[in-house]
Amino acid sequence: MKTSIFDLENWREIGATLSRNKTRTFLTAFGIFWGTAMLAMLLGGEKGLEHKLMSNFEGFATNCAIIGSGRRTISYEGFNKGSYWSITTDDVEALRNGIPEIDAIAALYSVGGISVTDGSTATASMVQGVSPDFPKIFLPVIYDGRFINASDENASHKVCVIGKQVSEKIYGTESPVGQYLSVGGIYYRIVGVAGQTAEVQVGGAKIDEEVIIPMSAMRRNFNLGNSAGDVCILVRQGISPSSLQPRIERILGRAHHIHPDDHNAMFFFDIAEQFEMVEHLFAGVTLLAMFVGISSLIAGIIGVGNIMWVIVKERTNEIGIRRAIGARPSDIVMQILSEGVALTVVAGLSGIVFSTIVLAAAAKMIGPGFDLQLSTALGIMVTFVILGTLAGLIPSLKAMKIKPIEAINDK
């Protein structure tokens, strides 16, 4: 006697009642459709956006800073305002030994437009000298061979790691490891091929486009003396690179006659701070997305509750007739609830399908990460169905209380 949710007859009945007022059903369904689509697009798109922003930093230790030398802006100890100073290899050791919070420190010096050739094919490239700590900070991708190591540095080995693009230009698809390459007229043995995933360029080019040699070889072969170029530091997790800035300034200032207040004599770029800024920006965007998504969800659910209420009011007479000819109160509740759930499920699924299409288009145009995880989609659906059911509950309990005589006498 009792109708069940698994009964096909029940669903036919629901189809018949929902298709009765098509415009209103459509409008309510559209509200839910839009709410789901909105939420799904925001949750799916958020990941894509995050991916897009974070790709700048990928393959890059984030808790690091770059220190560069420049010109004094305050005259001090016989050195005029405007005079140049540069970081030396001694400074690098002084920083390494003086500040234990520094996990890695790498000097790098780059010179552009150097002619690079294997004897037959030539190209102009950026040459970068790096210290052995370099890969700890920049996390290069090694395609072939190995990276520059400490013994290369200590012995000023004439070895190089070439960027993937450089390798392809000169050697095509062959492995260049073991070959000798003339860099600015001096031959270096190739020990590896490398590249990077980050979008950030350090020293004016991506690793893919460079030739990398030991810093010691760089200093000797490019006549740099004891200059160390720019210095990158990797700071222990949990400590902000900027918090070390005063101590770094003190050590370098003392060695180079820089006025203690001359903060502009040195270039200090905290990458962690940039990273954090993006993260904060992103947290804001996420919050906004959640707010908008949840608002549309609530609006959609209220829409369902509202329409169920109207349906019950309008159909008091019908419900009375059904009760008179044998519908149990639970049949009526089931009918009203199922109508709400059916509407929510169909409209919600359409919303998810729609947002999947939009996200796929976004992925094609903007980049990866614009996709809706199945779990997210299911989460949205389940939330909607549960809330839709709850919203339909009050109207259906009202429907249950309708007494057949009163409803029939209404006429």
Added chain:
Amino acid sequence: MITLKDINKTYPGAAPLHVLKDISLNIGRGELVSIMGASGSGKSTLLNILGILDGYDSGEYWLDGKLIKNLSENRAADLRNRMIGFVFQSFNLISYKDAADNVALPLFYQGVGRRKRRALAMEQLEKLGLADRAHHLPGELSGGQKQRVAIARSLITRPSIILADEPTGALDSRTSKEVMQIFRDLNSQQGMTIAIVTHDPGVGEQTNRIIRISDGRIV
């Protein structure tokens, strides 16, 4: 078929209204009776109690050997569905369902499959000469046709008794006669027990027995 013993019914409220006073009556199996009386005398109230649409305060109501008293909503719904067929003055058809679906609806609540429901409904409509109107919505039918659809619906579950409240109240005299003829035929040919509430003496005359009710008492 129906036995009432000292039924009392009071509508509660600021001024409680004692509508039915010690009503005792018998309606035998296969009887066609009419209930007549002045407006407000309590006819509809009595019929609602007979139809298990409403309860009563004291007394006993036996329907087909069952004591109908203090039933749960579910039990009342099931008994209405299986034992009682209703016909109302205002037809009370569902406007967005066609005639056949309206007739079939009581079977839906018995869990009968759609195909079988439709077939039984068609059969019933045919008996009442409405086969060609089966796919029309109530709005597309005349008053007499609507009432015939309602009668078909009341018959579909093969109930013990048909209860009709002013079934001809909204019909002209010619259609009234047709509808009464249907009731008479059901009674004489199939032995259906029928109770009709009416104002119309012409309708009363066509029944086997007239139960007169005045100010909540049978006279």
